[in-house]
Amino acid sequence: AQTVTQSQPEMSVQEAETVTLSCTYDTSESDYYLFWYKQPPSRQMILVIRQEAYKQQNATENRFSVNFQKAAKSFSLKISDSQLGDAAMYFCAYRRPGLSGGSNYKLTFGKGTLLTVNP
Amino acid sequence: DGGITQSPKYLFRKEGQNVTLSCEQNLNHDAMYWYRQDPGQGLRLIYYSQIVNDFQKGDIAEGYSVSREKKESFPLTVTSAQKNPTAFYLCASSIGARVSEQYFGPGTRLTVT
Numbered sequence A: 001a002q003t004v005t006q007s008q009p010e011m012s013v014q015e016a017e018t019v020t021l022s023c024t025y026d027t028s029e030s031d032y033y034l035f036w037y038k039q040p041p042s043r044q045m046i047l048v049i050r051q052e053a054y055k056q057q058n059a060t061e062n063r064f065s066v067n068f069q070k071a072a073k074s075f076s077l078k079i080s081d082s083q084l085g086d087a088a089m090y091f092c093a094y095r096r097p098g099l100s101g102g103s104n105y106k107l108t109f110g111k112g113t114l115l116t117v118n119p
Numbered sequence B: 001d002g003g004i005t006q007s008p009k010y011l012f013r014k015e016g017q018n019v020t021l022s023c024e025q026n027l028n029h030d031a032m033y034w035y036r037q038d039p040g041q042g043l044r045l046i047y048y049s050q051i052v053n054d055f056q057k058g059d060i061a062e063g064y065s066v067s068r069e070k071k072e073s074f075p076l077t078v079t080s081a082q083k084n085p086t087a088f089y090l091c092a093s094s095i096g097a098r099v100s101e102q103y104f105g106p107g108t109r110l111t112v113t
Helices: none
Strands: A003-006 A008-014 A019-021 A024-026 A032-041 A046-052 A064-069 A074-079 A090-096 A111-116 B004-007 B010-013 B019-025 B029-038 B043-049 B064-066 B074-078 B086-096 B106-113
Touching: A003 A090, A008 A019, A019 A111, A024 A074, A032 A064, A032 A074, A046 A074, A064 B029, A074 A090, B004 B086, B010 B019, B019 B029, B019 B086, B019 B106, B043 B064
Parallel strands: A008 A111, B010 B106
Antiparallel strands: A003 A024, A019 A074, A032 A046, A032 A090, A064 A074, A090 A111, B004 B019, B019 B074, B029 B043, B029 B086, B064 B074, B086 B106
């Protein structure tokens, strides 16, 4: 079974600085998807960024970028120029490609990292 | 605006009562999902539906039931058989089950006493 591990329960960063959140996963699959979701105090899950395992290029969305190391099964999130609105719980998630149905379609989540942004 | 709505935001029930959580989407998505979130935990899949009139159990389906009579609606019933029903429930949808991105509603906090 796939597992996702976020080893940092809490992180803090100064406004305008850069922070990196760690995520490792365990899978025997060669093709899969990885995601970072943000859950602010409102508790709505917001998709931040996604990475397809077959793509070597790291995904980037504005101030958010990932460092995807397939061999190491590592998927870290870098937030540049941190803003107060970035404060939230961040979840790393894994999904199989879902070609064969069943619960392949589920997202497997880590336990999250609580990010605090200090003014 | 397109999106996913869940109502109510907070729900309180007495032990032994069934309760139904609403999930509606106007994104024209085929696939819908229900997840449960407990404190200090990630989300766990309860049920999912790929198309209308079809649904499958996820990892923690015991004590829950769903229906998918309309494309835009995927209600979740928490039955009295669910041993620990107090949790935060999130509904999600995707264009199709094989499409990777899932988009989430605002969630419902259920408290059973």
